[in-house]
Amino acid sequence: LNIALLAGDGIGPEVINQAVKVCDAVAVKHGHEIKWIPALTGAAAIDAVGEPYPDETHKICINADAILFGAIGHPKYDNDPSAKVRPEQGLLKMRKKLGLFANVRPTFTFPSLIDNSPLKRERIEGTDLVFLRELTGGIYFGEKGRKDGGETAFDTCTYTREEVIRLAKKGFELAMTRSKKLCCVDKANVLETSRLWRETVQAMEKDYPEVEVSYEFVDAVAMRLVQWPNSYDVLITENLFGDILTDEASVISGSMGLMPSASVGEKTSLYEPIHGSYPQAAGKNIANPLATILSAAMMFEDAFGLKQEAESIRNVVNKSLAEGVVTEDLSGKNKAYKTSEVGDWLV
Amino acid sequence: LNIALLAGDGIGPEVINQAVKVCDAVAVKHGHEIKWIPALTGAAAIDAVGEPYPDETHKICINADAILFGAIGHPKYDNDPSAKVRPEQGLLKMRKKLGLFANVRPTFTFPSLIDNSPLKRERIEGTDLVFLRELTGGIYFGEKGRKDGGETAFDTCTYTREEVIRLAKKGFELAMTRSKKLCCVDKANVLETSRLWRETVQAMEKDYPEVEVSYEFVDAVAMRLVQWPNSYDVLITENLFGDILTDEASVISGSMGLMPSASVGEKTSLYEPIHGSYPQAAGKNIANPLATILSAAMMFEDAFGLKQEAESIRNVVNKSLAEGVVTEDLSGKNKAYKTSEVGDWLV
Ligand SMILES: CC(C)[C@H](C(=O)O)[C@@H](O)C(=O)O
Numbered sequence: 001l002n003i004a005l006l007a008g009d010g011i012g013p014e015v016i017n018q019a020v021k022v023c024d025a026v027a028v029k030h031g032h033e034i035k036w037i038p039a040l041t042g043a044a045a046i047d048a049v050g051e052p053y054p055d056e057t058h059k060i061c062i063n064a065d066a067i068l069f070g071a072i073g074h075p076k077y078d079n080d081p082s083a084k085v086r087p088e089q090g091l092l093k094m095r096k097k098l099g100l101f102a103n104v105r106p107t108f109t110f111p112s113l114i115d116n117s118p119l120k121r122e123r124i125e126g127t128d129l130v131f132l133r134e135l136t137g138g139i140y141f142g143e144k145g146r147k148d149g150g151e152t153a154f155d156t157c158t159y160t161r162e163e164v165i166r167l168a169k170k171g172f173e174l175a176m177t178r179s180k181k182l183c184c185v186d187k188a189n190v191l192e193t194s195r196l197w198r199e200t201v202q203a204m205e206k207d208y209p210e211v212e213v214s215y216e217f218v219d220a221v222a223m224r225l226v227q228w229p230n231s232y233d234v235l236i237t238e239n240l241f242g243d244i245l246t247d248e249a250s251v252i253s254g255s256m257g258l259m260p261s262a263s264v265g266e267k268t269s270l271y272e273p274i275h276g277s278y279p280q281a282a283g284k285n286i287a288n289p290l291a292t293i294l295s296a297a298m299m300f301e302d303a304f305g306l307k308q309e310a311e312s313i314r315n316v317v318n319k320s321l322a323e324g325v326v327t328e329d330l331s332g333k334n335k336a337y338k339t340s341e342v343g344d345w346l347v
Numbered sequence: 348l349n350i351a352l353l354a355g356d357g358i359g360p361e362v363i364n365q366a367v368k369v370c371d372a373v374a375v376k377h378g379h380e381i382k383w384i385p386a387l388t389g390a391a392a393i394d395a396v397g398e399p400y401p402d403e404t405h406k407i408c409i410n411a412d413a414i415l416f417g418a419i420g421h422p423k424y425d426n427d428p429s430a431k432v433r434p435e436q437g438l439l440k441m442r443k444k445l446g447l448f449a450n451v452r453p454t455f456t457f458p459s460l461i462d463n464s465p466l467k468r469e470r471i472e473g474t475d476l477v478f479l480r481e482l483t484g485g486i487y488f489g490e491k492g493r494k495d496g497g498e499t500a501f502d503t504c505t506y507t508r509e510e511v512i513r514l515a516k517k518g519f520e521l522a523m524t525r526s527k528k529l530c531c532v533d534k535a536n537v538l539e540t541s542r543l544w545r546e547t548v549q550a551m552e553k554d555y556p557e558v559e560v561s562y563e564f565v566d567a568v569a570m571r572l573v574q575w576p577n578s579y580d581v582l583i584t585e586n587l588f589g590d591i592l593t594d595e596a597s598v599i600s601g602s603m604g605l606m607p608s609a610s611v612g613e614k615t616s617l618y619e620p621i622h623g624s625y626p627q628a629a630g631k632n633i634a635n636p637l638a639t640i641l642s643a644a645m646m647f648e649d650a651f652g653l654k655q656e657a658e659s660i661r662n663v664v665n666k667s668l669a670e671g672v673v674t675e676d677l678s679g680k681n682k683a684y685k686t687s688e689v690g691d692w693l694v
């Protein structure tokens with residue numbers, strides 16, 4: 001198994017290290033051999049070679065069987081609207097060049113952690129939803145710029161029917177393996193791109209007669225996600241709405257440090273925790289490595305078809321939660337373990 | 348006081364009726380005379396004259412001292428992406444033609460209703476924030492359409508520096524009357540329009556040296572709003588982000604049926620409840636009229652400078668909540684009052 005290893009910025013390297021240890025242990029137990037191929041990305045890559053997603057890194061990624069990713073972002077770029085090179089550009093370039101058009105983000109609750117949520121227990125119990133966010137189109141990649149000597153700015157949101165179809169197809173297929181409920185999130189009462197989304201998904205309904213499809217406006221979903229998250233199953237949406245709603249959804253479980261994600265597309269898939277680079281914690285050995293480790297479990301299952309290996313990672317993670325071998329974000333009044341101690345215990 | 352009365356669709360007429368009764372009672376008590384000028388809008392206007400915001404209605408609005416608005420929207424338009432005329436177009440046309448560039452949306456908690464929230468008490472206690480949403484620009488009003496024989500759709504988000512300045516100015520001024528904290532919500536790591544917003548607001552900081560300004564990405568705010576709503580005070584943002592985030596925020600208090608709003612701009616201001624037309628409840632005399640009545644209180648205070656009148660409305664609303672004279676959405680296991688009964692009690 002050739003895995004490209006993109007640790008990135010902030011706490012990225014620390015959490016990635018634990019995932020590597022756990023994957024190696026699983027590989028030994030199940031008789032696999034993993035070859036890790038580290039590559040530069042994000043602010044770390046800008047510092048080293050002036051480019052957040054160097055060609056060298058791209059070459060490593062396309063030739064790998066899967067990509068394990070930490071986090072990118074550094075505060076020195078955030079408050080400088082005029083910065084010429086930004087870590088985020090690397091992320092967007094990577095998504096586009098690797099054709100990672102679908103970001104898969106599950107949100108579920110851990111029974112032992114349910115009281116960590118800002119939401120009341122009775123509102124979130126049983127929540128098990130998945131967002132499929134379109135990741136290589138929309139306003140992220142449309143034409144943008146300035147006019148009138150810099151006084152007017154514009155961004156263009158563009159979608160083709162084909163882009164909608166390939167994302168929606170994944171949504172319908174995923175719904176078929178779950179409870180057969182699909183929600184298409186858009187703003188069809190205002191946006192032309194949303195009307196294209198809605199009419200395209202409506203036309204696909206006949207190919208999946210068992211799937212019950214609903215259409216909801218993004219503002220209504222932003223409300224209902226917090227009110228009744230367990231009323232949703234599979235949700236599909238465009239890039240920017242997905243960015244906002246998946247982050248909102250990540251709060252539901254109260255365990256943001258535990259939520260994994262996958263970005264899938266034409267060839268190699270990428271697995272990453274949904275949390276960011278959390279610069280305040282970088283280098284302190286306190287960050288929660290579990291989201292990255294659970295992303296590695298998704299990688300075993302989805303990229304390699306190794307279900308048992310994925311299960312053995314999930315099982316040991318559940319055990320660490322049950323026995324309280326957790327970092328300070330989850331330890332409450334009990335002893336907080338260090339990032340590396342959690343990794344060692346899982347191994 | 349000449350007030351244009353736009354009842355609109357669904358529960359609009361029912362809740363507007365209660366507000367009219369309450370305003371009339373306040374006027375009598377304080378020696379004012381109100382002239383109500385009813386006008387058509389929304390689906391009701393399409394049905395009557397084929398147009399969701401008729402010129403006749405616009406004439407009435409620009410000549411009024413204020414506008415009291417119910418709700419618009421009818422389900423028969425929602426699942427038809429190809430409908431030629433939609434109630435929402437009326438709303439957008441009205442905002443644009445009346446120059447209502449700032450939507451003011453407070454979110455606060457009512458001590459007696461705090462346990463209605465899906466969020467835990469300790470997370471929301473003390474929440475008192477205000478969104479200023481830009482309402483006449485951005486992707487709502489930019490060029491949109493189809494290309495490639497309908498196979499490609501596009502929407503354009505445009506902002507000029509002037510549009511940002513006039514909205515941000517209101518934000519800074521509002522912050523000065525409150526706790527002097529302003530949060531500018533954008534997506535400056537991806538969008539050019541957001542970078543214009545951020546650089547423009549940054550340049551205005553020197554004119555308000557007492558205001559502490561923070562800049563946060565929209566996805567981060569979508570999370571933090573649910574995690575720690577009471578960490579925010581005044582938030583300014585562009586049209587689409589504002590649409591999503593203000594709806595999300597409306598859930599915090601657990602009393603969506605109670606949240607008022609104002610849309611202000613160049614001349615006449617408009618006051619409306621934040622809830623929608625709630626077609627399932629239309630005609631049943633069960634809808635909560637308090638958000639509309641509290642919007643009328645905002646109208647007395649802000650449009651007419653009649654603070655005492657506003658306070659007397661707010662006081663009697665608080666009394667109805669304390670004494671349980673409330674509609675079924677708030678009555679819990681106790682007796683539910685009808686929409687009109689709540690109105691009568693307040694009078
Ligand atoms: C860092 C940023 C460009 C990125 C995005 O907006 O896609 C992030 O928020 C995410 O969701 O992965």
Ligand SMILES: CC(C)[C@H](C(=O)O)[C@@H](O)C(=O)O
Nearest residue numbers: 189190219420435438439590
């Ligand atoms: C009905 C719709 C066009 C409108 C909007 O998106 O502005 C509504 O959601 C609102 O927030 O007033």
